[in-house]
Amino acid sequence: MATGKRAGARRAAPSRPAPPVNPAILGLAAGITLCVIAWGYLVYAAIDFGAAARAGSGGGWGMLALAAFGAMACLFVGLMLASRLTAALGLSREAAATALEETVAAPAEPPGASPSPSSSESSQPPPSPTPSTRATRQPGGRRIARR
Numbered sequence: 030m031a032t033g034k035r036a037g038a039r040r041a042a043p044s045r046p047a048p049p050v051n052p053a054i055l056g057l058a059a060g061i062t063l064c065v066i067a068w069g070y071l072v073y074a075a076i077d078f079g080a081a082a083r084a085g086s087g088g089g090w091g092m093l094a095l096a097a098f099g100a101m102a103c104l105f106v107g108l109m110l111a112s113r114l115t116a117a118l119g120l121s122r123e124a125a126a127t128a129l130e131e132t133v134a135a136p137a138e139p140p141g142a143s144p145s146p147s148s149s150e151s152s153q154p155p156p157s158p159t160p161s162t163r164a165t166r167q168p169g170g171r172r173i174a175r176r
Contacts, residue, residue, distance in 0.1 A: 057114040064107030071100035 075096035082089025115121040 051117075054114065054117050057110050057117060060110045061107050061114065064103045064110065068100050068103040068107060071096050071103060075100060 075093055078089050078093040078096055082093055112121070
């Protein structure tokens, strides 16, 4: 066995297990992939139908319109799935705003306060949040906060 100042371990440290696969995210990614492949095929078909229609094929214009509409629908569905994927991964502003609202705790009631409001209090709208209850941001954004 080696001994010395720079003698390292003979075995590597155990690696951490891989994170579990989220089936919803996997399904969204597969749907986006299928929509993009279908969109590419339909665009290619629309180009071919357009060339055939210009050459004099009677049904080419109708097939061109159907292929173009199908390509448009595939791209729309793919973009909708992409927006859901970004929300599921927490990359969109809506997901970040929702997470921020969930982390900000409501102010605690003072001891001895009654849990049920009277009828006159319930008819009034809730008070707007004051600067003390809002989440405060560091000036300069995330990069400054990391330093």
